[in-house]
Amino acid sequence: MFFDLKEDLVNSSQIFDYCIVGAGAAGITIANELSKAKEKAIALCEAGDIKYTPSSQDCYKGEVQGDHYFPLDVCRLRYFGGSTGHWGGLCRPLDPYDFDRSDISSILKWPINFSEYDKYRSKACNILEISDTFQDIKHSKDIQEIHFEYSPPVRMGEKFYPLFNSSKNLHVFLNAALIDIGGSEGKVKFLTFMSPKKKKVNIYARKFIFAMGGIEIPRYLLYFSKKYGNSFFSANLPIGHYWMEHPTNHMGEGLINRKVTDKKRVFFALNEDKLKKYGLLNCSLATSRQNSKGIAPVLENLLCEAPSVGKKFANLFSKNLLCGIKIRYAQEQMPVYSNKINLSDKTDELGIPRSILNWKVSDYDYQTLLQNFNSFNYWLMKNNLGRVKLYDWALNNSPPPRNDEIGGNHHMGGTRMSSSPSFGVVDSNCKVHGSNNIYIAGSSIFPSGGHANPTLSIIQLSLRLADHLRKIDV
Amino acid sequence: MEKFSRRSFLNRLLLGFVFTPYALKSVAMKKPKQNKVIIKNGWFLFEEDI
Numbered sequence: 420m421f422f423d424l425k426e427d428l429v430n431s432s433q434i435f436d437y438c439i440v441g442a443g444a445a446g447i448t449i450a451n452e453l454s455k456a457k458e459k460a461i462a463l464c465e466a467g468d469i470k471y472t473p474s475s476q477d478c479y480k481g482e483v484q485g486d487h488y489f490p491l492d493v494c495r496l497r498y499f500g501g502s503t504g505h506w507g508g509l510c511r512p513l514d515p516y517d518f519d520r521s522d523i524s525s526i527l528k529w530p531i532n533f534s535e536y537d538k539y540r541s542k543a544c545n546i547l548e549i550s551d552t553f554q555d556i557k558h559s560k561d562i563q564e565i566h567f568e569y570s571p572p573v574r575m576g577e578k579f580y581p582l583f584n585s586s587k588n589l590h591v592f593l594n595a596a597l598i599d600i601g602g603s604e605g606k607v608k609f610l611t612f613m614s615p616k617k618k619k620v621n622i623y624a625r626k627f628i629f630a631m632g633g634i635e636i637p638r639y640l641l642y643f644s645k646k647y648g649n650s651f652f653s654a655n656l657p658i659g660h661y662w663m664e665h666p667t668n669h670m671g672e673g674l675i676n677r678k679v680t681d682k683k684r685v686f687f688a689l690n691e692d693k694l695k696k697y698g699l700l701n702c703s704l705a706t707s708r709q710n711s712k713g714i715a716p717v718l719e720n721l722l723c724e725a726p727s728v729g730k731k732f733a734n735l736f737s738k739n740l741l742c743g744i745k746i747r748y749a750q751e752q753m754p755v756y757s758n759k760i761n762l763s764d765k766t767d768e769l770g771i772p773r774s775i776l777n778w779k780v781s782d783y784d785y786q787t788l789l790q791n792f793n794s795f796n797y798w799l800m801k802n803n804l805g806r807v808k809l810y811d812w813a814l815n816n817s818p819p820p821r822n823d824e825i826g827g828n829h830h831m832g833g834t835r836m837s838s839s840p841s842f843g844v845v846d847s848n849c850k851v852h853g854s855n856n857i858y859i860a861g862s863s864i865f866p867s868g869g870h871a872n873p874t875l876s877i878i879q880l881s882l883r884l885a886d887h888l889r890k891i892d893v
Numbered sequence: 894m895e896k897f898s899r900r901s902f903l904n905r906l907l908l909g910f911v912f913t914p915y916a917l918k919s920v921a922m923k924k925p926k927q928n929k930v931i932i933k934n935g936w937f938l939f940e941e942d943i
Contacts, residue, residue: 671935724933728942796937800930806942808935 421584424594424614425468431621435462435590437888438610438624440597443501444874445860445881446630447575448546451582452885454589459892461588462622464595464612466631467498469576474615478596478767481634481774485758487821488664488778494828495632499593500576502632502828503874508572510549510875511565512540514701516691517751517869523698526661526754527867530838530847536879539886543878547573561693562798565686565703570874595620597631598769600643600651606855607651613769626856626888630881633662633830633863637760638774640834640844640851645762653853656844659760662833663868664826666780667749668819670792672709672717673807674732674741675799680706688870689794700751700784701870702791706744714743721806728806746807749827750791751870753783760833785816829873834863849884860884 422429437453439446442465450463467475475498481491488494496504513536520527544551549568556564583591592612599611601621609621629636637659640652648654679685686705694701709717718736722729735741752758758779762772792809799805812819819825837843840852845864851857860881862873931938 720934721936724936725938725942728938800937800939807937809932809937811935814932814935 420586420589421469421591421593423468424592424612424618424620425616429592429620431623433460433623435460435622435624436892437626437628438462438464438622439628439630439860440464440610441466441501441629441631441635441861442499442576442591443630443632443861444503444575444877446628447500447579448878448881449628449630449860449885449888450589450591451579452882453888454583454586456889457588459588460590462590462592462624463583464592464597464610464622465499466594466596467496468593469499469580471496471498471504475594478769478771479634480767481776482763482765484775484777485779487818488776488825489828491634491774491776494826495634495830498576499580499591500574503573503575506572506828506874507872508547508570509872510544510547510568510570511553511871512537512879513869513871513876514691516694517701517867517871520695520700520867522695523700524753526842529866530836530843535883536876539879539882540875542882543875544568546878547875549875557690558687559798559802561689561794562687563690565688567686567872592620592622595622596769597639598771600647602651605651607857626858626892628858628860628884628888630860632861633833634760634774634776636859636861636863637662637833638762638771641760641762642771649853651854652851652857653840656840656852657756657835657842658844659833660756660758661754661835661866662758662760662776662778663752663754663829663831663865664778665749665829665868665870665872666752666784666788667747667824667827669745669747669810669823670788670813670819671746671807671809673744673746673805674714674717674721674736675706675744675805675807677740677742679799679804680708680742680744683708687795689791693794697790699790700753700787702748702750702787703870704791704795705747705749707747709743709745711743713745717743717808720808725806732806741805744805744807746792747824748788748791749870749872750784750788751868753781753787754832754835754867755781758832788813827872829862829868831862831865831868831873834859835866836864837866848887849880858884858888 479492515533547570595612602608834844
């Protein structure tokens, strides 16, 4: 059932078994799973309303330092359903080798095995209404065509509203903005929420799950850490550090044999052996078909620069054997300590410090991108499947144009998972190091990001956390 | 002048159907003669391309 703090009086004497903060992909998935046990009482607290409101979204404003990035109130949504309200629906699980790239750095090793994550794939695919068949096609010993599934896309808020509204043991609190944490003896006993009418409500629970997204969770943990020291979790955790995105841009264009790219968009990646041989991070290169208007200038340019192959290609193009493409990359980013969420001196209307995102694409990221491109291009040229042109910025390691994609709106790593509190904020069961009863769900727990869009993985890991909580509470 | 025969006519018809698309594709798939790659105004090219 739904309660709106804007209007409803909330009886705060109830002690819930679980209090989940944030109703996005992670929070809704966990609430849905936990509420299947009818004897358990669950509170799902969403800071926003049932629909988008500018006043709620305003709390997401923040500052960006370092490389150019989206405004922080644009790259996520603060209402029931969270950022699934504007995601594109592209789905792919992480690759098995994403879980252990200790060949590059020990920091790129997850504390859980791929199988512990993979066993929730089928159920997660079902939630996102996609097929669970991710069949990659090997094109050469280095290059594979990789498969993505397209979710409709599922809007989690719309999908789960009817079910949650009829639930007796799941209480969804809308317009409940987290402002404080309380408890004793190192155990959190309640969270304090502020209503739009500035009325405070305490929600008591036995376990608390933060699922507010990859910027908000570090922001709140930093704020609570600053306010209460090590009262509720270990001091000196790397909160906000090792933050990651998927740098995403168009890096070039070209003319390619129609056989290579017979669909509107085809994704390629290097295989595990090649990545490991050259110490490269994961990266996808997508060829997007251009219409004839877009192809003409590319062909003209090739005719000008390389008349011999240009003429051949013009002839092949007229016979419908070639097509024009743009090359778009989405790459894994090295988790580095200096990429982080920090607290600003400015506060939002609730009095919580706003976020500062300090984010840069490193030289390692750039080298990874170039090497991935080189291998892909080598395969194309060796087999005479086409010719491609890199844009100037990609050739010269200049910043990509600001009007391109920049990133995927994928906020990962600020509360990463590690068995060591020196290198992570949560343990392998997603519990905050040194805490008794605070758990984290969402992409902020990813120790490394692979190149795949994270929503499917967020849901898989949220199902895993729900499973864990059910087991320890039996 | 070549004498018309039903057999040669069918053979040519067959060759036309089977080998024309193959011949076109084989042009596109023809392997390069050399492997030295040069970069010219962003284009990755073989010397023979220019």
